[in-house]
Amino acid sequence: MKEIHLKLQGKIKRLTNSTFKFDERVGEGWFSAVYFLKTKEIAAKYKPDNIVTMQFFQKQNAVVCGTDEVLALLETFADQPEELEVYSLEDGDKIEPFEPVLKVTGPYQHFGYLEGVIDGILARRTSVSTNVYEVVKSAQSRITDKPVIFMGDRDDHFMMQAGDGYAAFIGGSKAQATHAMHEWWGKKGIGTMPHALIQLFEGDLVEACRAYRDTFPEDDLLALVDYNNNAIEDSLKVAREFGNDLKGVRLDTSNHMVDAYFARHPEVLGTFDPRGVNPELLFALRKALDDEGYQHVKIVASGGFDAERIARYEELGAPVDMYGIGSSLLKIHIGFTGDNVSLNGKHEAKMGRVERYNSRLQKVKLGVHQEK
Numbered sequence: 001m002k003e004i005h006l007k008l009q010g011k012i013k014r015l016t017n018s019t020f021k022f023d024e025r026v027g028e029g030w031f032s033a034v035y036f037l038k039t040k041e042i043a044a045k046y047k048p049d050n051i052v053t054m055q056f057f058q059k060q061n062a063v064v065c066g067t068d069e070v071l072a073l074l075e076t077f078a079d080q081p082e083e084l085e086v087y088s089l090e091d092g093d094k095i096e097p098f099e100p101v102l103k104v105t106g107p108y109q110h111f112g113y114l115e116g117v118i119d120g121i122l123a124r125r126t127s128v129s130t131n132v133y134e135v136v137k138s139a140q141s142r143i144t145d146k147p148v149i150f151m152g153d154r155d156d157h158f159m160m161q162a163g164d165g166y167a168a169f170i171g172g173s174k175a176q177a178t179h180a181m182h183e184w185w186g187k188k189g190i191g192t193m194p195h196a197l198i199q200l201f202e203g204d205l206v207e208a209c210r211a212y213r214d215t216f217p218e219d220d221l222l223a224l225v226d227y228n229n230n231a232i233e234d235s236l237k238v239a240r241e242f243g244n245d246l247k248g249v250r251l252d253t254s255n256h257m258v259d260a261y262f263a264r265h266p267e268v269l270g271t272f273d274p275r276g277v278n279p280e281l282l283f284a285l286r287k288a289l290d291d292e293g294y295q296h297v298k299i300v301a302s303g304g305f306d307a308e309r310i311a312r313y314e315e316l317g318a319p320v321d322m323y324g325i326g327s328s329l330l331k332i333h334i335g336f337t338g339d340n341v342s343l344n345g346k347h348e349a350k351m352g353r354v355e356r357y358n359s360r361l362q363k364v365k366l367g368v369h370q371e372k
Helices: 024-028 034-046 067-077 108-139 158-171 180-185 195-200 205-215 231-245 279-291 307-316
Strands: 006-008 011-013 051-057 085-088 102-107 148-150 221-224 246-251 298-302 322-325 337-343 362-365
Touching: 024 067, 034 108, 051 108, 067 085, 067 102, 067 108, 102 108, 108 148, 108 158, 108 307, 108 322, 108 337, 148 158, 158 180, 195 205, 195 221, 205 221, 205 231, 221 231, 231 246, 231 279, 246 279, 279 298, 279 307
Parallel strands: 148 322, 221 246, 246 298, 298 322
Antiparallel strands: 006 011, 006 362, 051 102, 051 337, 085 102, 085 362
16 A cells, blocks of 8 residues: 555645555445445446535534544545545544534545545544543543543454554543554553452462562552452552552452441441442542551552543542543444535535535645655
């Protein structure tokens, strides 16, 4: 495949096939609805000189993502892409319901069969970026730039990680679990220990942490403290053992479990749900660490968090320094529509659809090739 270079407002945006790794079969129509393929054939046969404008929009307040990918797709698979007139927003732009994020004008048979593929790219990328944006916004209600770790590797097919990681980056997450999630924006995955590491040491968290520190001395030591369902006591054990070397503790208590702390303090029960990583457990953990002089130890909370839950924890002032989030960020809830809204420069569209003006759209020139 040829390398792709797009010129956008005088700036070269180097979007290449090596970045997006397109399947060659896109160009064969393998991923397009059959009726688009049939329409392409009919248009080429009966209406080859007709010029259509197709606009793409969705129906929510969102953070758009996937535009660079779509532009590269058009550059790669549209016929005579340099002759198409293309206007696009940029990844990361905030968008409103029905606001066009992309317009493409040209002969239908040159690009129309890509409509569904484009819708799907924009839908998935924008859903993830918007989900992450909402979570990051909730997490920053008390502390500016409170980190959110994108931990979605186990919640979808592994081949989705690179695109989802980029969308999460656009939404505001700068820390992600796998190298693949960072592939499109040039970083590496981060992470410390899973429950499996502690299991290898028969539940001895101190020994697991010691092995981790000795093997990866350049890493910050972040202990996972819910393995024994005794988060506060295990946090104190590792804090006493490693002192200033311990940078943080992570709670990932199952929402079906009640931490041992509440068995020792039944007097606090009765006014809240004690399961999982709850605010009362976090307050008790923060106090226990502070009382022994470990104010420097950060608290990371994970397990079933979403924007609404984080907002509630932040409103309560729960002592969380970082959130780890997975499945809730991957919910695909924003659907895009591609509509043909003009024919040969005149309005022609299905009833209820019109071409919408958007002054923020930027003209994109496809087919501008320059050497790196």
